[in-house]
Amino acid sequence: MRWLRVLIAAVIAAVALGATAAPASAHDALKSASPASGATVAPPSEIVLTFTNSVRLPQVVVTDAGGTAYQSGAPQATDNKVTQPLNGTLPNGTYTVAWRVVSADGHPIKGTYKFTVEGSTAQSPASTTSGAASPPPPSPTVGTSGGSDDGGASGWLWIGLAAVAVAAVAGGVAWARRPGQN
Ligand SMILES: [Cu+2]
Numbered sequence: 001m002r003w004l005r006v007l008i009a010a011v012i013a014a015v016a017l018g019a020t021a022a023p024a025s026a027h028d029a030l031k032s033a034s035p036a037s038g039a040t041v042a043p044p045s046e047i048v049l050t051f052t053n054s055v056r057l058p059q060v061v062v063t064d065a066g067g068t069a070y071q072s073g074a075p076q077a078t079d080n081k082v083t084q085p086l087n088g089t090l091p092n093g094t095y096t097v098a099w100r101v102v103s104a105d106g107h108p109i110k111g112t113y114k115f116t117v118e119g120s121t122a123q124s125p126a127s128t129t130s131g132a133a134s135p136p137p138p139s140p141t142v143g144t145s146g147g148s149d150d151g152g153a154s155g156w157l158w159i160g161l162a163a164v165a166v167a168a169v170a171g172g173v174a175w176a177r178r179p180g181q182n
Contacts, residue, residue, distance in 0.1 A: 027107050028055065028107075030050070030051055030052075030109075031050045031051055032050045033113065037113035039116070041117060042118070042119050043091075043117050046083055047060060047062060048084075049083075049101075050081050051081075051101065053080055055082060055101035055109075056077055057077070057102045058075040058099065058101045059075065059101070060097065063095065064090075064094070070090055071086060072086055072088075089121065092120045093117055095114065095115055095116070095117065097112060
């Protein structure tokens, strides 16, 4: 009945490998934003990001097409909302909001989106003196769209599961190959 032992060993290995392929639990995500992604609006006074769960340690950078930053001060995180005040009245143009937060499960999540300002009375800095604006602070994000990082504990969990799978395969093969009754 050696074939039966090999079959059982294969099943053990398949179950162990299947366990490692189980999907990771979902991260929190950006649920909505004001101004909304792709919206054309009058100059907003602040950016409000609403997430699917409580978030911490928010970073928000709002830049125009020329790279001038318009966020003012630090963003505030209250439960699942992040509010980022803006610096004065935004001139007409397209703006990019880059955000990064730590979600409830400890994973950092980040993303960017654009909105457009119309009907503003403010002058664009490009049409006044150049170089007057302060340089933008370091961007909190290098992503170009909504994304997430799996790292830290999650990475070690995968390594642990892989080790369990390898041990199960080795154990199953050794068991199948053991000398014994025919
Ligand atoms: Cu997560």
